[in-house]
Amino acid sequence: MFEIQNRRYIGSKTKLLAQIDEVIRETGFDIKGKTFADLFAGTGVVAHYFAEKGCKVIVNDLLYSNYVVYKALISSERVDAEKIQRTLTELNLLDGAKLQDNYFSEIYSEKYFSANDCKKIGYIRDLIEERKKTYNEREYYIILTSLLYAVDKVANTVGHFEHFLKKAPLDSNFLLCMPNVEYFPYCKLFNMDSNLLAKEIKADVVYLDPPYNARQYVNFYHVLENLMRWNKPTEFEGSSMKFKRNNLKSGYSRAIATKLMKELIDSLDTKIIVVSYNNTYNAKSGASNNKIKEEELEDILKSKGEVLVKEIKYKFFNSGKTDLKNHLEKLYVCKVGK
Numbered sequence: 001m002f003e004i005q006n007r008r009y010i011g012s013k014t015k016l017l018a019q020i021d022e023v024i025r026e027t028g029f030d031i032k033g034k035t036f037a038d039l040f041a042g043t044g045v046v047a048h049y050f051a052e053k054g055c056k057v058i059v060n061d062l063l064y065s066n067y068v069v070y071k072a073l074i075s076s077e078r079v080d081a082e083k084i085q086r087t088l089t090e091l092n093l094l095d096g097a098k099l100q101d102n103y104f105s106e107i108y109s110e111k112y113f114s115a116n117d118c119k120k121i122g123y124i125r126d127l128i129e130e131r132k133k134t135y136n137e138r139e140y141y142i143i144l145t146s147l148l149y150a151v152d153k154v155a156n157t158v159g160h161f162e163h164f165l166k167k168a169p170l171d172s173n174f175l176l177c178m179p180n181v182e183y184f185p186y187c188k189l190f191n192m193d194s195n196l197l198a199k200e201i202k203a204d205v206v207y208l209d210p211p212y213n214a215r216q217y218v219n220f221y222h223v224l225e226n227l228m229r230w231n232k233p234t235e236f237e238g239s240s241m242k243f244k245r246n247n248l249k250s251g252y253s254r255a256i257a258t259k260l261m262k263e264l265i266d267s268l269d270t271k272i273i274v275v276s277y278n279n280t281y282n283a284k285s286g287a288s289n290n291k292i293k294e295e296e297l298e299d300i301l302k303s304k305g306e307v308l309v310k311e312i313k314y315k316f317f318n319s320g321k322t323d324l325k326n327h328l329e330k331l332y333v334c335k336v337g338k
Helices: 016-026 045-052 064-073 083-093 103-108 114-131 137-154 196-200 223-229 256-269 296-302
Strands: 035-038 055-061 187-190 205-208 272-278 305-313 327-334
Touching: 016 272, 016 305, 016 327, 035 045, 064 137, 064 187, 064 223, 083 137, 083 327, 103 114, 114 137, 137 223, 205 296, 256 296, 272 296, 272 305, 296 305, 296 327
Parallel strands: 035 055, 035 205, 055 187, 205 272
Antiparallel strands: 272 327, 305 327
C-alpha cells in the first residue's frame, strides 16, 4: 500500500505540512470545517492534509498527471477495493519479456526504463483504457495512479524526467500497489489555469505554491504526463523525448510571473492567503533564479491585507550548479482586509 506523499516530486511540501497548518492557526482563524483551496497543488499532499483535518478542499494543477492522483486519492466516490486489487494482481503477473513492442516501448526503451519494463508499462496503460467502462470513475483513476507511482519509483532518473541517467536501465519487475483509499465528502478537483480558476471559486483559506523560476514542471514530468494523457503524440524534442507541450507550460516560469501573481491575488475571494516562497534568487544557474522577487510579492500581498512572514530552514532542489547556504522557505500569510 502507498500513501499520497510516496512520490518523487520537486518542491513537494510534505515536510512543511505542520508549519503551513501552524501559520494559519497563528492568525487566529479556525480552519476546521472551512474551505481550503490549493491552486498549484503538485502532488496534492497539502490539500490532502487539510482534507484529513475535516476541511472542504478545492484542488487544482495544470498537469493532468497530478489531477489523476487527486481523482484517485482525494474523492468521495465509493470503490470496490477487492475488484481493484484483483486487477492489480492480474497486471503484476505480466512478463514484459513476453509482450510485443508498443507505443511506450518504442519511445522510451533503454532510456527511462528497460525494454521489458517499457513493454509492460505500455501494455498495462492500453489495457486500463480498454477496460475503462468496467470501472467507476474513481476506480479507473486509482488504477492509473497505481501505475504512475510504480513507474515513478523505478525510473532511470535522479527523480525527475528532465533526462535519463547514462547507465543502462535494468529490468525492475515493478509491481502495482493499492493506495490508501480514504473518503472525503467535500472536494472539488480541477485541471486548469490557476488564474482562471481563481475568478470562479470562493474559499476561506487559499494556499499558493507556484513555480518561481524558469524550470517548467511539465519538463520534469513529461513522461508521466504522456503516460497519463495517453494521446500518443508522435513528435518529440531532443534525446530526452519531450512531447510538444507549450500549452502545459506555466507563465509563472516566465518574465510575466509578477503580473500573473498580482492578477491572481486580486481575483481571490478569501479570508486568508498563504504563499510558499523559496529564496533561490541568488542561484548560479539562471534557470533557478526566482521570477518574482520578495519585495514584489510582499507589495502584492500588502495590497490585499495584513502580511506576516515565517521563515523555515528547508532543503531545496538544485541541478548541481547551485550551492545556496542558509536556504529558507518562507511562508507569507495575508489576512485579507474587508
